[in-house]
Amino acid sequence: MKINTNDPADLSAQIAKAIRDAIIAGQLIIDERLPSEQELAEQFQVSRPTVREALKRLAAQSLIRTQRGAFGGAFVNRIQYQDAYSQHVTTSTLLLSMNDVSFDVACEARFAMERACAPMACARRTADHLATMRAEIHRQSQPGLSDESWCASDVTFHRAFVDAAGNPVMSYQLAGAVEAMQPLMNMITFTARSREKIIDLHGRIADAVETQSPDTCDQLLDELATYTAELAANVLTARANRDAER
Amino acid sequence: MKINTNDPADLSAQIAKAIRDAIIAGQLIIDERLPSEQELAEQFQVSRPTVREALKRLAAQSLIRTQRGAFGGAFVNRIQYQDAYSQHVTTSTLLLSMNDVSFDVACEARFAMERACAPMACARRTADHLATMRAEIHRQSQPGLSDESWCASDVTFHRAFVDAAGNPVMSYQLAGAVEAMQPLMNMITFTARSREKIIDLHGRIADAVETQSPDTCDQLLDELATYTAELAANVLTARANRDAER
DNA sequence: TAATTTTCATTTGTCAGACATTTAAAAGTC
DNA sequence: GACTTTTAAATGTCTGACAAATGAAAATTA
Structure with missing residues (x-):
């Protein structure tokens, strides 16, 4: 899951696209937990707010849901009718x-x-x-x-x-x-x-x-x-x- | 355009909903410029990152587009086919x-x-x-x-x-x-x-x-x-x- | 021992402030 | 008048911090 450094789009949009593509391709399965925001930030070499903006984009499409707390995080969401x-x-x-x-x-x-x-x-x-x-x-x-x-x-x-x-x-x-x-x-x-x-x-x-x-x-x-x-x-x-x- | 203080949802989700409803209701017309992130932050009494998360949610649904620079900002987007x-x-x-x-x-x-x-x-x-x-x-x-x-x-x-x-x-x-x-x-x-x-x-x-x-x-x-x-x-x-x- | 309570680490949610970058209007220059 | 430079305003990004939630583990109690 990588981002294209030549892409002129916002970093958060690129990251959202990378994760979205992974979900569509089935590389991330339902209810699977994504890495924590901190870990994603390190993986993509960006700051946490940027990762968060990306995650909010995905949440807006019901692709993920987030949960607070110790064993919380972002989970791949089963889209409901x-x-x-x-x-x-x-x-x-x-x-x-x-x-x-x-x-x-x-x-x-x-x-x-x-x-x-x-x-x-x-x-x-x-x-x-x-x-x-x-x-x-x-x-x-x-x-x-x-x-x-x-x-x-x-x-x-x-x-x-x-x-x-x-x-x-x-x-x-x-x-x-x-x-x-x-x-x-x-x-x-x-x-x-x-x-x-x-x-x-x-x-x-x-x-x-x-x-x-x-x-x-x-x-x-x-x-x-x-x-x-x-x-x-x-x-x-x-x-x-x-x-x-x- | 106000947010419900009893709503348990995230602030960014509430703000996104408020703006989305305004767009759907026609209170914000096509190509109209939204207030700047700073102004929205003041209006909704939240910080700029929170406003940004809300705007990214809307951008994910193609409801707005953003443009950098002076006289830039977030604009209500005409959804294309x-x-x-x-x-x-x-x-x-x-x-x-x-x-x-x-x-x-x-x-x-x-x-x-x-x-x-x-x-x-x-x-x-x-x-x-x-x-x-x-x-x-x-x-x-x-x-x-x-x-x-x-x-x-x-x-x-x-x-x-x-x-x-x-x-x-x-x-x-x-x-x-x-x-x-x-x-x-x-x-x-x-x-x-x-x-x-x-x-x-x-x-x-x-x-x-x-x-x-x-x-x-x-x-x-x-x-x-x-x-x-x-x-x-x-x-x-x-x-x-x-x-x-x- | 078993049940309950407390503590604690982890993670998301939010905030404040800063700097970088982009953009177009405004001012300056020839 | 045409071109260049400056400048202000806005988004994009980063750092660091604290609040709040949450479940596991540890401590306490019956």
Whole structure:
């Protein structure tokens, strides 16, 4: 595990990369203890603060965890679904919101991936998943629900749908697509009329999942995707007109 | 932007969280300069090394970039597809390899998501995508190709297929599913016979994309998924038998 | 002897202060 | 005006120190 002396990057970044590569390559196995900060400092010929900065970089990626005390230290961490999940959502959300990703592109990706869940969700859905979906549909039909809460409920509904597929890897991968859309959805104005239509579609999707009709489910998701894109297009048109008036 | 004094986490973790939340909430916009390390230290009532550790955590997530010199500092970073991509691949790879995710589950998720690309890939593929796919098929048919190179070529082929869908969000999301499978694929022994069958399927998938036949494409991906899972099952059976003999 | 308490060494967490290096604006020079 | 030099500000790195946590080992006690 050595650092490249020609690398222009910060020492802490180089050290972090060296350790990260060792973990990915399997040279450091799960729960293995890294040398103490003092020892690492000597190995890499740097000071302890520099080593610490490197370790914090790795901790931020959930690659290691640290423990204080006599037999403490830095340990190679077993990445949990939850850690990976939240990291993925954060990165995806920022990626979409910071790069002016068009609503259409994000929407297309999201619904294409969700439709991939349809057959599995229909085949494996449990009562729990159905109950969550129905509960969110009920929440959505409550009058006076704020736009923000509406979008949050929408995300919960779709997460339940994805989880119904019973494949944790799928749930993890889809998380980025589904949750990262929320800020983009927040830009849409959901009138009572549009909410009604979406609620109706949600209800029919839940029905299709319950009756295990993947084709119907697929078709309804397509309809929902089209309608959502339409709503977004209207917002954009209205905004363009308003800007043109000025 | 304040830190919770009841939080048991490290100060640097708390500070990183506070700044991260501010970025996510849009309180800090792209390319905005954060206060200097000295000023942050005063704001949060901690020392400069602690602030630096927090900033390194954020840098590890590509949330900020730093620049030395007068008028330098830490700036909110616009997350690029490439940054998000490599982070996603790293996390996904470790998640799969560290958690004994069954081959079936990962394989199912990957091919389900790839099949979601089929209609888009058929509709939008360019000559470049087709050329990359053909080139990898050619590479795969070379005798004496190492197992590792074979798997790498397989990943490149599938990436080209996904990219053909012409949706960068899709490419980003799929990256985790496709590339993270590579270490799992490396455990499979690809005999000349099994390679031949896969090459044939790859060729027919490329044909289907070229002739824009999404249904054929879908079906071929399904076949490939089934065959891959079969190969993996054989490896597992053989391994179980060998272990039983001992 | 067995159980409990205390001590202690080790390690991470945090701090203070210093110097090196980089960078671009500002001042000076031709 | 164009070029060079100076300078101030910021990050990068180092040294040394102390605080806090933690589990092992030693000491104490029943």
